[in-house]
Amino acid sequence: MTVSRQHRKAWAREALVGVENALLPSFTPDLRTLDEEGIRHDVRQAIAHGFFSTMCAVETGLTLAEAKRFIAVACDEAAGRILVSFTLLNDSFEDSLELLAHAEKVGASHALLGYPQTFRPGTPKDIVDATSRLAEATNLGLVMYASDKFDFVRLHPSQIPFEAYDALADLPNVVSIKVGFGDPATVFEAFERYGDRVLVNVGTPFLLGLFPLLRKQYGAQWFGGGSWEMWQSPEKPYIVDYHRAVMAGDLERARDLYWQLSRGNALIMGSVASGGNAGMYHWPFGKYISWSVGGNGGPMREPAMRLMTPMIMARKAQLRAIGITPREPDDEFRVGRVRYCSN
Amino acid sequence: MTQTIAKSERKAWAREHFLGLENVLMPSFSADLRELDDDGIRLDVRQSIRHGFFSSLCALETGLTMDEKKRMLTVACDEAGGKIGIALSLTGETIDENIEILQHAEKAGATHALLSYPQSFVPKTQDDVYRFGKAICDATNLGLYLFISDKFQMHHLHPSGVPFDAYERLADEPNLVAMKLGGMDLGMIYECFERFSGRLAVTTVNIGLIPLLRKQYDVRWTGAWTAEALQSPERPHAVQFLDHLLAGREREAMAKYWEMAPALGAMMRIMMPLVPTGLYHWPLLKFQQWLSGGNGGMTRQPVMRVFDRDLMVIRGGLRAVGVDCKDPNEDFFAGRSVLARQRG
Numbered sequence: 147m148t149v150s151r152q153h154r155k156a157w158a159r160e161a162l163v164g165v166e167n168a169l170l171p172s173f174t175p176d177l178r179t180l181d182e183e184g185i186r187h188d189v190r191q192a193i194a195h196g197f198f199s200t201m202c203a204v205e206t207g208l209t210l211a212e213a214k215r216f217i218a219v220a221c222d223e224a225a226g227r228i229l230v231s232f233t234l235l236n237d238s239f240e241d242s243l244e245l246l247a248h249a250e251k252v253g254a255s256h257a258l259l260g261y262p263q264t265f266r267p268g269t270p271k272d273i274v275d276a277t278s279r280l281a282e283a284t285n286l287g288l289v290m291y292a293s294d295k296f297d298f299v300r301l302h303p304s305q306i307p308f309e310a311y312d313a314l315a316d317l318p319n320v321v322s323i324k325v326g327f328g329d330p331a332t333v334f335e336a337f338e339r340y341g342d343r344v345l346v347n348v349g350t351p352f353l354l355g356l357f358p359l360l361r362k363q364y365g366a367q368w369f370g371g372g373s374w375e376m377w378q379s380p381e382k383p384y385i386v387d388y389h390r391a392v393m394a395g396d397l398e399r400a401r402d403l404y405w406q407l408s409r410g411n412a413l414i415m416g417s418v419a420s421g422g423n424a425g426m427y428h429w430p431f432g433k434y435i436s437w438s439v440g441g442n443g444g445p446m447r448e449p450a451m452r453l454m455t456p457m458i459m460a461r462k463a464q465l466r467a468i469g470i471t472p473r474e475p476d477d478e479f480r481v482g483r484v485r486y487c488s489n
Numbered sequence: 490m491t492q493t494i495a496k497s498e499r500k501a502w503a504r505e506h507f508l509g510l511e512n513v514l515m516p517s518f519s520a521d522l523r524e525l526d527d528d529g530i531r532l533d534v535r536q537s538i539r540h541g542f543f544s545s546l547c548a549l550e551t552g553l554t555m556d557e558k559k560r561m562l563t564v565a566c567d568e569a570g571g572k573i574g575i576a577l578s579l580t581g582e583t584i585d586e587n588i589e590i591l592q593h594a595e596k597a598g599a600t601h602a603l604l605s606y607p608q609s610f611v612p613k614t615q616d617d618v619y620r621f622g623k624a625i626c627d628a629t630n631l632g633l634y635l636f637i638s639d640k641f642q643m644h645h646l647h648p649s650g651v652p653f654d655a656y657e658r659l660a661d662e663p664n665l666v667a668m669k670l671g672g673m674d675l676g677m678i679y680e681c682f683e684r685f686s687g688r689l690a691v692t693t694v695n696i697g698l699i700p701l702l703r704k705q706y707d708v709r710w711t712g713a714w715t716a717e718a719l720q721s722p723e724r725p726h727a728v729q730f731l732d733h734l735l736a737g738r739e740r741e742a743m744a745k746y747w748e749m750a751p752a753l754g755a756m757m758r759i760m761m762p763l764v765p766t767g768l769y770h771w772p773l774l775k776f777q778q779w780l781s782g783g784n785g786g787m788t789r790q791p792v793m794r795v796f797d798r799d800l801m802v803i804r805g806g807l808r809a810v811g812v813d814c815k816d817p818n819e820d821f822f823a824g825r826s827v828l829a830r831q832r833g
Contacts, residue, residue, distance in 0.1 A: 303750040330675070331697030331746050338739075355676020356701075363704050404676045405648040411674075 149255075151319040154287045155344070158321035161229065161255065162287075162345055164198030165369040165389050169230075170433050171206055171216050172442045175481045180212055182219050183484040184442040189223040189230075191441050195378065196386035199229035201258065201371030206429055207447035210241055214248045221253040231289075231371065235260035239276060246284040256287035258324060258371060261296050270301060270310035277314050287321040289370065290314055290344070292336060294327070295425045304332045308339065315343045324370035328352030337364045351376070351415075354385075355408075358392050358400055367393065373432050376414065377407040379439035379470045410464030431457055437479045438465060438472045444482025496630045496664045500688075503632055503666035506574060506600065507690040509731055511544040511712025512537050514575075515775055516551050516561050517784045520827050525557055527564050529784035529826035534568040534575075536783050539722035544574035546603060546713035551771055552789035555586065559593045566598040574600040576713065582607050584624060591629040601632035603669065603713065606641045615646055618655035626662040634667035635659065635689070637681065640767035649677040653684065660688045669713065670694065673764075682706045696727065696753070700742060703734060715774045718756040718803070719749045721781030721812040726752075748810060755806020759799050773799060779821050780807050780814040786824025795822075 149157045169192065172184025192200040202220050204213040213236075221230045232249060234242045234257050246257065259277060267273045281288055292306045301307040305327065314320050322345040325336050333353060337346050341364045348357055349370040360366035369389060378384040384407035391400035429446040430453040437443025438461055462472040473479075478486040494502050514537065517529025537545040547565055549558045566575045577594050579602050581587040591602060604625055612618045626633060639650050646652045650672065659665050667690035670678050678693050685691050686706040693699070694714050702708045711731065720726040726749035733742035756777070763770055771788040772795045779785030780803070787795075800818050807814070820828060 303747045329697055330695060330701055331743070331750075334697075334701040335743060337701075353675060355674055355679055359679050359701070359705060363701070401676075401680060408674070408676065409648050 149285065149287075151281075151285045154285070154319040154321050158256075158287055158345055162199070162322060162347075162368045163393070164367075165196070165374050165386050166199035166201055166229075166231065166371045167192050167195065167197045167374050167436075168371045168432065169200040169202045169220060170429060170436070170446070171203075171208060171212075172444050172482050172484075173447065175445070175485060177445060177447050180208075180215055180219075181442075181444065181482060181484065182215075184444060184482050185216065185219045186223040187442045187484050188436065189220050189228065191380070191436070193224075193228050194380035194440070195375065196380075196383045197228065197374070198368075199231055199255070199371075200224070202230065202232040202254075203235075203371075203427075203429075204233055204245070205235035205260075205426075207449070210236075210244060213245055214252075217245070217249050217254055218252040221249075224253075229255045231256045231258065233258045233260055233371075234280065235295075236262060238262050238264070239279065242280055243283050246280065246286060250284055250286055254286060256289060256321065257284075258289045259291050259320075265296075267298075267301070267307075267310075270307050270313075273298075273301075273307055273310035274313045277310075277320075278317065281314075281317045281319055285319065288317075288319055289347075290320060290323040290340075292323060292325045292327060292332065292349070304329075304335060306332060306336065308335070312339065315340050320344060322347055322368075322370075324349035325353065326350050330356075333360075337366075341365070354388075355404060357389070358397055361392050373435050375436045375439050375441065376464075377468065382468075382470055384468065407468055410467030413460045413464040413467065426451075428453075431461075434458065434461060434479060437483065438462070439470065440473065442483045443479040444485070445480065494630065499630070499632045499664040499666050503601075503690050506543065506632075507667055507692075507710040508735070509541070509543040509710055510716045510728055511546055511574075511576065511710065511714075512540065512542045512716050512778075513713050513774065514545040514547045514565055515771055515778075515788065516548075516553060516557070517786050517824050517826060518789065520823055520831075522787065522789050525553075525560055525564075526784075526786070526824065526826055527560075528830075529786060529824050530561060530564045531568040532784045532826055533778065534565050534573065536717075536722070536778065536781075538569075538573050539782075540717065540720065541722070541725050541728040542573060542712075542716065543710070544576055544600065544712065545569070546576040546578060547599075548769070548771070549578050549590070550580035552791070555589070558590055559597075562590075562594050562599060563597045566594075569598075571598075576601045576603060578603045578605055579625065580605045580607075582609070584610075584621065587625060588628045591625070591631060595629055595631055599631060601634060601666065602629070603636050604633050605636055605638075612643065612646065612652070615652045615655040618643070618646070618652045619658050622655065622659045622665070623662065626659070626664055630664060632664055632666040633662075634669055635665065636669050636671060637677070638671040639765075649674065649680065651677060651681065653680075657684065660685055666690060667710075668692070678702075682708075696730070697746065699731070700734060700739065700746075709735060715777050717781055717783060718777040718807070719752045719810065721807075723781075724811045726810060751809035752806040752812070755802050755809075759802055763793070768793070773803065776800060776821055777803055777807075779816075779825070780804060781812050782825075784824045784826050785821040786827060787822055 172181040347370040
C-alpha cells in the first residue's frame with residue numbers, strides 16, 4: 147500500500163466500508179508450524195463471504211516470526227481482492243512496532259490498536275504517549291479499540307479513557323474506533339465524541355440491530371473484525387447483505403435479514419460471550435464457527451479454551467435455525483479442511 | 490387524580506404523564522407473611538415520591554390472593570393521594586381476573602396498567618393476541634401499556650418475540666398509550682421505536698440507550714423497574730440523569746450516567762443472569778429499595794432465596810455512588826415497618 151500517514155483519514159472513508167471478519171491462523175495437526183495452505187483457504191473464504199477486510203488475530207500463540215509470516219501469507223493470498231488488517235495485541239510495544247513495520251512492507255492496510263498485559267498506565271497521558279509512538283512509526287491506518295481487556299475502567303467508568311482517546315483521534319493515521327461494548331451509553335459517547343473525526347464501527351454483534359439507527363444518525367459504515375461467520379455462509383451472506391441493505395437505505399429488507407439471521411441467537415449468544423468476558427477469545431470455537439460454513443478449521447495452540455460438545459451442538463442448531471446446513475463431519479474440523487482432504 | 494379521564498383523552502394524558510421514571514412497588518407483609526402490611530406499603534409509596542418517580546407500578550404477581558391484590562392497590566392509591574401515579578401489572582391467571590382487577594383499580598384511583606399474558610395463554614395467531622388486548626382495552630378507561638418481554642414466548646409469531654401485526658392494530662386503541670420494551674435485543678428496540686414511537690410513549694428499560702434514542706425519537710420516560718438500584722432520595726442520580734436529558738443538557742446527563750455506572754454494573758451483574766427465568770427476584774429488588782429507606786422485608790413462596798454474596802454486590806454498588814446504608818443486612822429481612830412495631 148502506498149497511502150501515506152497524512153492521507154489515511156481520507157483513505158479510510160473510502161476503504162473501510164463493509165464487514166471485516168477475523169482471520170485465525172491454521173496449524174499443522176501437531177501444532178508445531180503454521181499451515182499456509184489453511185491460511186490461504188481462509189482468506190479465499192473471507193472473499194467468498196463478501197467481507198471487505200480480514201483481520202489477522204496474532205494473539206493466538208504465535209512467535210513474532212510466525213505472526214509476520216501469517217500476515218505475509220494472508221496479504222499474498224489477498225492480492226488486493228480483500229484488505230488485510232491485524233491486531234496489535236502483543237506482549238510488548240517493541241513487538242508491535244516490529245510487526246507494524248513488517249505489515250506495511252507486505253501490504254496490510256490497517257491495524258487494531260492494543261496494549262500489552264504489562265502496560266498499566268497511571269494517567270491518560272501514558273496511553274497517548276505509548277499510542278503516539280506506534281502511530282508515528284507507521285503509515286498504516288490505526289483503529290482505536292474500546293475494550294474491557296485493557297482494564298482502563300480505572301481511568302473512566304465507561305472503560306474508555308476518553309481523555310486519551312480524545313487526543314489520539316486527532317492523529318492523522320488514527321482512522322477509526324472499534325467499539326467492543328454492547329453498553330449503549332458507551333456506544334453513544336464514542337459516536338458523539340469521535341464520529342466527526344474517525345469512523346466509529348460496529349465492533350460487537352450485540353450492536354448489530356442498532357446499525358440502521360447508527361447509520362442514520364452518525365453515518366456508521368463498517369463492522370470491525372469479528373466472527374461474523376456466526377450468522378452467514380458464502381451462499382447465504384446474511385450479515386453482508388444486511389450491511390448492504392442498510393447502506394442502500396432499504397430498511398425493509400434490512401429488517402427481514404436481521405430477523406432471519408437472529409433466529410438462532412438464543413442458542414449461541416451466551417456461549418460466545420463467555421470467552422470475551424475473560425479478556426481473551428475462545429479461539430477453537432471461533433475456528434469451529436468458521437469451519438462449519440466452509441473455513442479451514444483445525445486445532446489451536448495452548449493455552450486454549452476447550453471446545454465442548456454442547457457448543458458444537460448449539461452451533462449446528464443455530465445454523466439450521468437460520469437456514470444454513472452445517473458442514474460435516476466434525477472429524478474434518480479436528481485436523482483442518484485442507485489437511486483432511488490431503489490425507 | 491385520574492379517575493375522570495375519558496378513554497378518548499388517554500393518549501393526550503399519557504404524553505403529559507409519562508415523564509421521568511416509574512419504579513416498582515412490591516407488597517410488604519407481616520412478620521409471618523400471612524397478612525399484607527399496609528404500613529410497609531405506605532412507606533414505600535412515600536419513598537417513591539421522595540425519589541422523584543412519576544409513577545409506581547404495583548407488582549401483583551407476588552403471591553397475593555385476589556382480595557390482597559385489590560387491597561394493595563387501594564392502599565397504594567390512598568397513600569399516593571395524587572402525588573404519584575399508581576399503575577398495576579395485569580398478571581392474573583385468566584383474562585377474567587385481569588378485568589376484575591382493572592375494574593377495581595379504576596375505582597381505587599390507579600392510572601394505568603401493564604398488559605401481560607397469563608401462562609396459559611398460547612396464541613396461535615397474531616389475531617389471538619389482538620383479541621386478548623382488545624378485550625382488555627374495552628374493559629377499562631385506564632391507560633394501558635404494552636409489555637415486550639421474552640417471557641411471553643411469542644417468537645413463533647415473529648422472530649423478535651413481538652407480535653408486530655397485532656400491536657400495530659392495538660396501538661390505535663384510544664387507551665393504549667405506551668410501550669415498555671423489556672427485552673435487550675437492539676434490533677427489536679430499534680424496530681419498535683420506528684413503528685410505534687409516533688403513536689405510543691415507547692421506552693426501554695435499557696437506560697443507557699436513551700441518550701442515543703433521543704437523537705431520533707421523543708423518549709420521555711423509562712420504567713417500570715427498580716430505579717432505586719441506582720439512587721436514593723438524597724442522591725437521585727437516575728432521576729437527574731433523565732431530567733438533564735429531557736432538558737437537552739446532554740453533557741450533564743452523561744456525566745450523571747457515568748457517576749451512577751458502578752451501581753448499574755452491580756445491578757446488571759446480579760439481575761441479568763435471572764432474566765431467562767421469566768421471573769423476578771422480589772426479595773433482592775426489595776433489598777435495593779431498602780438500602781435507601783424502603784421498607785424491605787421478604788415475600789411469600791414461591792420465592793428466590795437471598796444470598797449474602799448478592800447483598801454484598803448490591804450494597805457495594807450503591808455505596809460506590811454515595812448511597813451508604815448504615816443499617817445491618819439482618820434488619821432487611823423483617824422490613825422497617827415490622828421492626829418499628831417490634832421495637833416499639
